[in-house]
């Protein structure tokens with residue numbers, strides 16, 4: 001394995017089996033939880049959905065949770081609940097998965113990209129404030145890599161300008177901001193339970209909120225805009241079968257199998273969190289000694305459960321760029337990824353009229369970064385292999401001075 005790839009630095013690869021940047025961890029309890037649902041009466045719309053929602057409220061301290069099919073659906077529902085529509089603008093970061101901006105497009109609104117802070121890589125509240133105009137309706141802020149965005153600063157901008165604050169918390173589960181779990185602070189927070197995220201259901205998502213109005217809308221949008229709630233019906237029920245569609249929603253429901261898996265995974269959140277923190281601490285310790293590598297700044301307000309570990313190269317100190325570094329790591333059997341290509345670089349966004357150059361700090365970060373392996377099941381040896389590989393490449397390609 002791995003022998004067909006030439007080792008860029010020469011010598012034998014640091015390891016002979018491949019390590020990937022992320023991987024789920026499934027134990028016997030997870031498997032049993034899914035099997036139990038399969039043997040039960042409900043595969044969807046059953047008791048596991050409410051159980052998951054209750055658990056998410058417990059974990060985050062949010063008042064309401066609405067579980068749904070995936071993180072993208074969660075963002076779409078949150079934008080709908082915020083009342084975003086044609087002609088509106090929604091401010092977000094370009095250093096994110098495409099869904100953070102696509103959710104505005106789904107509603108007929110236009111995404112507007114604010115630049116990042118060059119040290120934390122999170123959206124810069126100052127840049128957000130500068131992008132606000134009369135059309136701005138909401139901010140979708142991403143807790144990039146799991147480090148909380150500057151919630152107080154962003155909330156202050158949103159409150160001052162009358163904007164809805166949506167936190168795309170796809171990376172953030174397990175993180176606390178000033179001692180409170182992310183998920184209970186923004187107007188709405190969305191989660192994703194995709195397998196590379198800290199907690200998984202295969203697919204899955206949720207919206208968390210303390211606002212009852214939003215909660216009721218989210219319930220409607222999850223299931224076609226259909227309700228049986230007598231408080232919402234426009235007509236007298238004709239009988240026990242009666243329901244009405246009172247708005248246009250979607251089928252964004254999650255199955256009970258997925259909900260059961262996520263519940264079981266949430267039982268391990270502290271364990272996941274502890275291990276991720278250990279790995280990040282070890283990486284930070286090793287990489288902060290290398291002048292060729294810049295370590296992501298940690299803000300003291302965020303007690304971070306990291307979803308991704310970003311290796312940022314210092315181009316002035318290396319003979320090679322990110323692409324060669326990525327290939328050199330692959331030759332050592334460390335298989336990385338890049339999170340993310342700035343959203344507005346994509347052809348679809350270019351055709352919508354987004355020019356390169358809007359967010360210079362985000363664009364510079366993109367040129368210099370890659371995501372190295374970070375997941376619960378990594379062994380100490382795996383972690384040391386990554387460090388050895390990075391160190392080997394850095395030393396081989398370092399520029400003098």
Ligand SMILES: *Cc1c(COP(=O)(O)O)cnc(C)c1O
Nearest residue numbers: 070071072097099170192193194
């Ligand atoms: C994963 C992710 C999403 C989308 O979640 P899905 O569950 O894959 O739809 C949205 N935003 C960010 C930042 C993500 O990482």
